[in-house]
Every structure is written in C-alpha cells, then in structure tokens.
Amino acid sequence: MDQPLNNTKTGLATSILWHLKYSLGKDIAKATKRDYFEPLCMTVRDHLIAGMIETERRYVQEDRKRVYYLSMEFLIGRSLGNNLLNLQLYEAFQDALAEQGLDIEELREEERDAPLGNGGLGRLAACFLDSMATLGIAGFGYGLHYEYGLFKQEIEDGYQKEKPDFWPSRQDPWEIERADEACVVPLYGRIEHGIDRQGLYNPMWLDWQVIVGVPYDMPIVGYGGTTVNYLRLYAARASSEFSTEIFNDGDYFRAVEEKIAAETVSKVLYPADTFAAGRELRLIQEYFLVACAVRDVVRRYLRTHTTFDAFSEKTAMQMNDTHPALTVVELMRLFVDEYELPWERAWELTVGTLGYTNHTLLSEALEKWPVSLLEKVLPRHLQIIYEINRRLLEEVKHRWPGDLDRMRRMSLIEEGPEKKVRMAHLAITGSHAVNGVSALHSELIKKALVPDFHELWPERFSNKTNGITPRRWLLKANPLLAGLITRTIGADWITDLDCLRGLEPYAVDPVFQQEFMDVKKKNKETLREVVFATTGIVIDADTLFDVQAKRIHEYKRQLLKILYIIHEYLLMTEDGLTPLIPRTHIFAGKAAPGYWQAKQIIKLINSLGDVINNDRRVGNMMKVVFIPDYRVSLAEKIIPAADLSEQISTAGTEASGTGNMKFSLNGALTIGTLDGANIEIMEEVGEENIHIFGLKIAEVEKYKQSGSYDPWEWYHHHDVIGRVMDTFRDDRFSPREPGLFRWVFDRILNEGDYYFHLPDFLHYIESQGQVDRDYQDQSLWARKAILNVARMGKFSSDRTIREYGRDIWGVI
Template sequence: MGCQVLKQIENGQGQAGLTEGAAAMRSAILSKIRYASGRELGSARPHDWFVATALAVRDRAVDIWLDSIQRTPTEAKQVAYFSLEFLIGRLLEDAVSNLALTDDVREALASLGIDYEVVKAAEPDAALGNGGLGRLAACFMESMASIDLPAYGYGIRYDYGLFRQVITDGVQHEVPEDWLSFGNPWEFERPNIAYPVRFGGTVETGPETGLGVGHDWHPAETVMAVAYDTPVVGWRGRRVNTLRLWSARAVDPLKLDAFNHGDYVGAMADRARVEAISRVLYPSDETPAGQELRLRQEYFFTSASLQDLVRRHLERNPDVTNLAERSAIQLNDTHPAIAVAELMRILVDEKRVAWEEAWRITTGTLNYTNHTLLPEALESWPTELMERLLPRHMQIIYLINWLHLEKLAKDRPLTDDFIKRVSLIDEGHGRRVRMGHLAFLGSRRVNGVSALHTDLVRETVFSDLHALYPDRIVNKTNGITFRRWLQQANPGLTEILIEVAGPAVLDDPSRLEALMRHADDASLRDRLRAARRHNKDILARTIKERVGIVVDPDAIFDVQIKRIHEYKRQLLNLIETAALYEAIRAEPHRDWTPRVKIMAGKAASSYHRAKLIIRFAHDLARRINDDPAVRGRLKMVFLPNYNVSLAECIIPAADLSEQISTAGMEASGTGNMKFALNGAITIGTLDGANVEIREHVGAENIAIFGLTAPEVAERRADPDHGRAAIARSPRLAATLYAMRAGAYSPEDRTRYAALVEGLSDNDTFMVTDDFDSYWDAQRGLDALWADQPHWWRESIANTARIGWFSSDRTIREYADEIWRIPVR
C-alpha cells in the first residue's frame, strides 16, 4: 500500500460510493487498527485486520448484549448451560452474518484494499471442544439467542484446548493448539467476577440445629476461578447472550520467600499446578494424576458456575427458595454431574437450607442430557479419589444414596442385585461413584438426543432407574444451526434456496420443503450441480495445499469426518476402500465410478487403537494414490487437524455422507444433519438420528445398510460371529488377509495384525458382519451416480426435508418440556 494511498485513507478519503453503513464500519475498523492494535496502516497484517474488524463488530454486539440484559425481566426464568466443551469455531462471520453486517464489512474492507475472506481466515478456531458434544453446545447457545431465550453458557477457558493434530509418516502426534497466542478480541476478562474453588482437606461436624447437623469444610487447597465473557449473537441480532468461561488462577501466584531464597522453580510450582486445570481439554487419564486433573477440571467449572448462578439469583431475589422457578440448569453429559452434590452443599452448608428443601430446589433446577451408551463414557470416579479431593461432596453423595435406597425399601422389597444396580456406588469395580446415576437422581428431567438413543437409554443404562421414575426420561433430538452450516458455509446453495423458496427460508427452515416442487427441474439441478462443483473446487485446492494430493472434482466426494473411534467405524470404511482398490486392480477395464475418499478426525491421545486406524488410513492412501493402475478411479485423502473451519470447507463439497456407526451406539450425530442440509446423500446404519433423518427425507433418499440395534445385540451373544462373517465373505477375507500380510505396510508387515485379529476374535463393533451389506450399498451408489438426474433428485430431497433438524426447534422443545420457559 503506497504512502499516498495511506495518507488518503487516514484523511478519510476513499469513502466515495460507500453506503452509510459501510462508511461507518470503515471508520470503526480504522480506529481499531490505530487505537486498539497500535498499528500504522502500512504495518498492519491480516491478523491485525481481523482483530480490528472483530472489535468493530463486537462494539455493535455489546450494545445489543447490554440491552438484552436490561430488558430481561427480574422474574424471567433463565437457562444455564453447563458444558465442558463449546466448539464455537471462528466467530467473526457468525457475528457479522447474524448482525446483518456482511455487506457493510465486506465493502468497508474492500475500500481499504483488504479482502474479507483473508480477514476471516486469519481468525484461529477457538480450541474449546472436541466433537459433536461441543459443537451441539455452540449451536444451542446461538439458537437460544436467536429465539430470544435468556441464557448463560458455562465452561472452561482452555489455554490450549484440544491438541493440534500433526501427522508424520502416518502417525498422529499431539502438539498444543495455541489459539490464544495473539489474544482473543471477542472476550471480556472479568477479574471482579472470581470465585474460590476448594479441594481436599477435612470436614468438621458441628452441633445439631433446627436445620440438622452443620458441616464445616476446611479445604487443603483453594483455586480462584476468573470469568471471561464472550457475547453470543443471535440471528438478526434479536438477543446477545453470555458464554462465561472460567480460567484457573492461584490465590498466591508466587511464593516470595522461596523465590528470595533462590528456589525460582519451586516458587512457581503451586501456580503451575493450579493453572493446569484450565490448560488443556481432556488431559490423558491413563495415569492417576491425569484422572485427578480431569475431576479437578469438572468440579472447578461446575462449582464456579453454581456460585455465580446463585449470586446472580440473589441479586434479583430475596433468598434461594425460588431458585428452581428462576433458573434451569442443563448438564451437558456427565462432566458437570458433580453439580448435584455441589448445589446441595451450597444450599445446605452455606445458605443454611434444610436438607429436604435443598433437595427439592436441586431436583427442580437441574436437568441432565445423556450423550452415550458406552460404559467407558458414562463417567465413574473411585471413591478414594473423591473422598480425598472432595470430602464434603462424598458425604453428601453417601447421604443422597442412603436416602434413595431407604425410600425404595419402604415402597417395595429389594433384592441385593437390584440394590447394587440402582446404587450411586458401584461396588463391583473397586467402589466407584456412578456419575450418570447421580445426575439422574438429582435432575428433574433426563433426556436422550435422538428417538432411538432415548429408547435405548430407557432400556439399557438407566433401565432400573427408568422403572422407578418412568416419567423422567424424555427425548430431545439434536439439531444444528442453519445460519452457520448453510448460510455461511454454503452461500452459493443459499442463494439458490432464497430464489426458489423465498427469503423467508432464512428464518423458517420448514420453507425448504418448497424445493421439492422443483425437484425434476433440469435447470435447477444444473444450478445446484454448479454450486456443488464450485465448493468441490475449493476443497480440492485445500487438499492440494494441505497434503499435496491432487483430486478430481468430477469424482464422488465420499466423506467421513468425525472423531476417530471404533464404534464410528472408520475401519469399516477403510477396509471397503482397500477392497475396492483390489477390485479395480483386478478388473481395470470395468467402468468404475471415480471416487475420492476423504477422511478427517482426531484420536484421543491415549486411544492407541484409534491411532492405529489413522495410520492404516495413511498407509492405504499411500498405496492407492501411488498406483497408476487406479489413477482417475480412486483417491484416498486424510486431512489433518480436523476442526470447525475445516468442516465448513468439506461439508458443502460432499456428495456422500458416511454415517456408518454400529447400530445402537451413536447417540445422535449432528454431522449427518449438516451433510443432508447441504445436499449430500447419506450412507448409514439405522443408528442415532439417521433413523429420524430417514423418516423425514424418505427411505428412498438415503442408503441404509447393516444390522439394526436389536440384531447387533443378538449377534454379540455369539463369540464367533466375527470369524463366521469373514468365512461368509471371500472379498472381506481376502482384504483382511492382505492387511495382515503387510500388503499396505511392507516396511512393517505385522503392523495391522492386531487389528485383523480383533475383528476375528472380538468384533464388538460389527465391522465384519456389516461389511457385505456396506459393500453392496456403495455399489448401489455407484449406479445412482451414473444416473445424475436421479442422484440430484435425491440430493434435493435431503435439503428440502431436513428443516425439522434445526437447533431452534430443539431449543424450543427444551424450553417447553424441560426448562418450562415460554418462548415466542
């Protein structure tokens, strides 16, 4: 940028032709560049422009934020959403779009010679989540603001969040995701909002009073939780709610005596231990220290959030007796389940509420969302660890359990086996506290996140508790925010939808149905194909830039992007890919449908089998992509460091959506909804929300394969089912033999022997049993791709009929049936 141009800009020139809104935004951005970033225009880099733009937009959001707080009536009931994850991604485009500032911002930056797309790309992804659970929390926060529902989100402000995934020679390595290295322009630090969170120590029993026996907890350690607030902007700026994240701080950041005696490292040791609480998301729990840190994290944010909620309540109400009438707390999974004991502690010990009244308040305020049927994901903590770290809470949990069992014994005769199943203490695995049971007993409502999942919650993990409390479990099928996953991620498709269904489609997703009236319109199909091709070109460039692989945008983009886990069955996808590769090599003259297999996702740092699946993906990709015999027919890509921004690039470009988890194991899924919204056809099992997606889009517009949940349960009873399935399938047997023999890892021929043996001896996830059905479904999709009018009619049906899966609808159902809050 030349000196003369800079001088003109600084003198306010160059605004000719700008709209009033764009001119105001231009002035605001220039002011932030100078006075917030301390930069001259000539030295400003893309990140500086991002910060300046974010601050200028944030100013607009703050006005609505403060107004939202002021116009919320004192007696209004508010939601508090407790979640260990908030996978919010980049916020600039979200805020700009929801505030209707897109044209103003784009025009203002263009007048300064700055590309808005470059500015957006300079924003780091907030590393505050891992997968679907955290993304759901982010969608829910945006939807609560969009339907004008007053709410706070509560979580942890992780310094590094989940790790950044680096792949070297096919091996995943975890390195810190330093997303805060340049600060975060969206947040407001609130040093005046800080709460002590206590650990360890002893509990002293006081004298009997009219309210019962008093207890004084004398902790061994105190950590300060400091608040950082981020405004969450709703659609059309209807409301701005607060995402309040906690950062751990030491009470005494420096032991000065030790420092003055030369022990410089020891003087900081306590601070390092304390601040580790908010350093990273999901520290490895392979060691006792890692397990303790996870429990400290969960109690840290739960305690701080409850203290904050009670303080805010008392600012508007004379006492805590009506807390349940003024607040609804939603526990997102079992991570904040300790809230049951902590709220009881605050009410009984600090506010001197009688036990029975405190229990009424607690169970009227708390609600719990279950996200999993996997035993390892339903948290439990050793009683020894709980008694050492949270001694008062263990007393409360023991008393809750005793009263719970005593009440049951009065109502009916109990067998020892039944008592063991419904007790909060699992005696069969070294005495552990069942956090799911605690959340269930302490909540007014417990919900699953899809119809199938909720039925299975009733029938499996909480079957006994459901029999005791048959009205407590309800269903709330997940949803997604169309603002991000359609309007922002896929503007080309959005423009077409507005023309076909009218601009009201931006506010009412049910209007997408109007698209079906034009499903056989060849010109519409051509326009949709062109929009998809544009997105595929962008993704193809991204793939080349990131991993150096050239892919053909005319091929089927066959996509599976999600956390790497055995139940999500990336391994099934990879084995089918290997089988397809061998089939193409065997019959190279057949008219094979070109495919690009695209995969992305992170494996937990201690999940060694998932990491081995990632390595197999890379070894297989190397073999396929280097083989001239399949060139033009098959490519395999694994994109590293999957996050929200990468998903926003991949999903609009996908032709085929892989939702192939073992039936009965995926709670819901939300990626399946995002892909369908963008017109991808789903290949999947009858699992999670796939069941309801089929009901909405039509069975003829989704490719379902594999065993059902009851069939999976029946097949698992046969210990030899995997071996039998392999024997029935020559194609599968040959592919597994090649894996075991080292065909894809010639430098280490035994690398995948354990994977193959696991499929033969203990195929928990039904990879072998579903293989042939999956293969046949894929070949059916090959034939469908050859009939492009038919393919695009199915694609249109997916977009047109997916409107029900809006997170706005989900939140309205929560508000009506769980939180008991009227919404317009």
C-alpha cells in the first residue's frame, strides 16, 4: 500500500481520472470541465497526506518541540494554487490537465475562499502557518471550523449588504475529519465546595453541560514539500448523551433544538474587529477553542512522555491576541485539577509554555469579560482566575508596598458597577513572552498600554514585526512579476526574501524598468476586467491606480482619502484645473455589520463614484470605484495592480498592518503616515522611495493631552478644508437624499474629529502632489517601485517566524 505517488504527467492524469470516477462516481465520458475541480484537489491532497504522514513520523522520531498557534481566525483564502506551488508540482499538474483539454487557471477559479477571518489578524495566522511549514518547524494552527465565515459583501444602492457565506458549502476538498480524536468540553454548571479524602478544600465542578469538539485537519505544506503540518479546526457537535433523556421523553423537537444549540458554537465567525462585549456565544467560542486545543496538546504530549517534566521544553503555545487567553486558565485547571500537580509547578509549566501576541491598542478592542458571565459559563475557571490574581497582587504588593493604585491598575479584575476580567492582563501574567507586531506598537505596549506590567517583568516584552509569506503574496498572487524576478536574479528569493536586494542594480536599468512596468500594466489590465465584471465601471489601465483596500474603519481613515478625492474633484470642476496625471481611486473592504459609520463610508464612496464617474468635466482624469467583497482571492488581483498604496491611519492606531507590506512587495509606492509598520517600511525602502506625511504620534498625543485641537479652527483658517467639508453639509454628493452625508460634517467638526483628519489633510494633499510629479516621470517611478520590491526582505513572515522561533518558542 505504501507506494510512492506518481508525479509524472501521466501518473497525475491517471489519479485525477481515478478520483473523478471512483471518489465522485462520475462517468468520465460525460464529465464537464467543472467536474474536474474536485478530483484535481483530491489528487493534490493525496500528495499532501503522504507528506503529512511522513512529517509526523519525522517529528516523533526526533521528539521535536511542537508549536501550537491558537487563533480564532485563519484567513486562508484559496488553497489549490498555493498547495501546487509549494509542492512544486504546478507545471506537472498544468501539463496533466492540458492533456485532458483543461486549463488549470480556469479550474483554480472554481475554488471558494475559506473566509475564516476578518482581516489582518487572521491573514497573519495563515501566513505564519506557511512560514512554519517552509522553515520545517513543527508548528500547527488551532482554530474553529466555522460553518459561516466572514459574510459575503454585496453592494445594493451603494450600501453594503451582508450575505451569509456558507463554508464549506460542499465537503471541503482539503480537510480531513478526525472523529476519533474528538473531545468533550464542559460548560456552565456550579461549584460544590467540599473536602477531599485528606480533608482539604475540594471544589467540584458539577452539573455542567457538554459539547463535543470534532477536529478537521487541513494540511499546510511548506515550500518544497518537505514539511506538511496541519491546521486543526474544531467543529462543535452535540454530545449524544445531551439529548438522551429528552428523546426518551418523546420530545423529539426539543432534542433537536438542543442539538442545534450545541452546534451553534462553531456556526459563525464574529464579523467585527472590535470586542463583542457581553456576547455569551463569543465567550463560549473562545473557551471551546481553548479547551479543545489544550486537551489535544496535552494528549499528544503524553503519547510520548510519562510526566509533565518536559512539557514546556517540548511544547509552545502562542495566543494570537487575547481571544484564546483562557488557555492560561485551562492549562492551570488541567494541571491542578486533572493531573494533581502542585499550583506552583503548574504555574511554572503554564508560563513556560505560553506566549501572547498583542494586536491592538484600541480600547474598544481590548477584551474584558464580565465576572458574572464567566461565573455562569465557566465557574471553575473563575475560581482559578481569582487565585492567579491573588498571587499576582501579592507579587505587586511585595515589589511596591502600599501602592494601592498600582494594584488596582494591574489587577486581573476591573472594579466598577460591573466587575470584569481583563483578558490582556491575564494573558500577560500567564505568558513568558509578550510581543507587539511592529517596533512602534511594541514600544506603545510598554509605555502606554501596560507600563506597570513592563516594569514588573521587562524581560517578557519584545517586538516581532509582522510579515507576509512571499509564496502567497508574490509567487502565487503575481506570477508575472515573480517570473521576471526569477529570470533576473534566480529563485532563491522564494525562501530567502532578502535575496530581492539583488534587484537593486536593475532599478536603473531601462530595459528592466520597461519589463517591470509592462508587468504592472498587465496586472492593471487584469484588474480592469475584474472591476468591470463586478461594478460595470470602465477604468483605464493607463491611469495611476491609487488603492485603499482594507477593513473599513474610521481609524484607517478612508475618509481622509475621500476628502482628497473631493478636493481634486473641486479643483477640476470649480477651479477649472487639470490634474497632472489621471487617477483611478480604488477602494475595497468590508465594514462590520454593526458599525454604522463604516457602512456609511462605503455608501459615500459609491455616491462619490456616481457623481464623479458621470461628470463629463472630469472625463478620464479621475474615476472612483468600490470593488465589492474584498477577500484573499480578490486581494491577490488588486494588490499586484496597484501603483499607490494608501496606508494613512492616524499615527498610533494601526498596530502593524500587513497590507502595506503586500503592496510594496508587489511594486506599489506607499503614501502613508508614521504608523505601525509603515515606519519600518520607510527605514527599509528609504525615505526617498515612500511618501510619508502627517502628524507623528507624539504630536497626536500632545493634541489629545492639551485638548488644543479644534477642528473648527482648521475649517475657518483653510479655505481648502472649508470647501471640502461644506460638500457634506450641502449635499453635493447626495442631491436626491438631503442630509445623507451630513454626519461626516458633524463627525469631524462637531464631534471633535477623533482621528485627526483635518490636521493631516493639507500635508496629505502636498504629499499626493509629489506622487503626481513622481508618476509623471515613469522612469523615476519605475526605479522607486523596483527599489520597494528589492528592499522588502525584512517583511517576509519567514523572518518573523524565525524571530518567534528563536526568542519565544525555542525551536530555532
């Protein structure tokens, strides 16, 4: 049975046909082109499974330390193309399919995105899995098998409409159900305070209900195919005993309702990038992930070890944000309650095992769960949280005697009308390593977010600047550019992105510049087709593609770009000026369904487009388009086509950003603020190859602290600002719906302009002017764009993972 797989053209074709006939029961003579998609995936999957089994054998043989990356989101996107490239079997499959008269690219379009994440945090997790496998690290993702991933975005009358995205609608070709490794997760119940046989206090967790976690494994192949790890996603199922009594009572419908209730746990991904306060289901989701993961991790460890002595030497668990922060408590509960380890030893193992990555400084995104909710859902865990807190505060008291304010600030419990558990404090206390995701963000964690914790445990804090996988974001997303690079400097960049430095001498080579710009043009033509197919708007690939593609949020300041577009429009239509260069303003991104302003921003963009795109005075000099349903596969078409990348968040709000890296790697110039990883991108590409503008974080802070920022002053003192702002008051872009965008006028002028649009606006206009001038000189632009690509080596997620592996996980 253990025959090697046949990688020849004939072998692959035979396998595809075999799966078509025997796995899917299709008559080959009658099969349509689309019928070949699943057999193709199944044949690729055969190779992945072979690699996965071989990899696991190797790990066991070498008793490798395993890294478990816990995340509520893994924004995988499509897998077929990535798997083929990483297996290095793309050409072989292409040839095998061609013999059957099939185009591999057409079949790839059949695949649906796995939308198991909201944005950057989930995509980062997916990039990390790719890098861990490529670097040969025994690293595994643990997440939830949502039935409904992030909603599908449709645009109706300019507004976002959310439509459910059922995933997987069919059995996903990549995942493998592991019903034999299902685990039982208890919830709710009460604590019975008793004594044990030694007469010691013994809290018993009774009357719980259970749900069952069934794992599904999705193979993750590293580049070269040597290592195949997996992403393990848990689906919630009703436990069969859950409904026995009810069935026996003859109440079939109640039994079914309870079954549905249990399975609701993994039904839907929460579609917000802020904290869903008070949402019991979200808390249960978080615990469900943690409980399943911890049981699995411990079970796996105990297969090859008889004591816990080597647990933290052989196991690292990384918490992606605070969403899995209950891992601290669950590990302690397991060690202390189920394996009867002394508290001190259990704590040592827990802290030695766990690492925590912070992703946000925004207060509304910091998780704080009400004590009353935890008491209801996880009564035993709340007891353990109290004990962790008691010991923490003892340590604080010992270090700073009498400093009650500090104790209050550091406590895991936030006092107030409703007591809450601060999940970030819990995660920091229970981890040996805490990191931010860009140099600036990591400094802000230490200085502004949790300075007391930094003072107590300075050695725990470090920075791990985010990265992106070059396999997905260049090799797969931009085959034309990848091909040009490989033909010029060889293929080593695929696994060592610093090799892109080899392109620097070519930045001034006119022949290479032309080839580079030709690639960009072709990518823009591809995107032009996508724009036409999805919006009906005709755009011109000879204009500058100015792109802002990311979640819609006020802090990311889509509004700032909107102000600029209006400014340019007024220059053309009221002042009769012609811009230096024609631009196509492209937006894409989803708004959280409950975030009114974000959804209105989408409407505003579409309304701007309706007016501007149909104004004859503007002609081809400017177009505004909003491409619906931004997702990984769409990003792979937008990013390679961008000339200009908008990274314009208010300084101090974006933790890192990874879109900024993807655009730059694909030869777009950045216009951006000194925020998140933009700063490090500037350091790498050079100040002359990036357009930086706007307030620095210290200036923003100064405004905030002094309260000296008055948006009305800016409005009155700068005609440019006044004229743009008045368009919202005067319904310029909503003539048939008076008052529709008045909220922007109010939000910025009457409600304080929390994200400092106006102080940055004039600098932004200046900086955009410089972009125009640079773009006029195509040779200069090409040189800068090539240098952006050449200097992106630092932002490979391979570098990020090496740093995690060396500094936090101890696997490199």
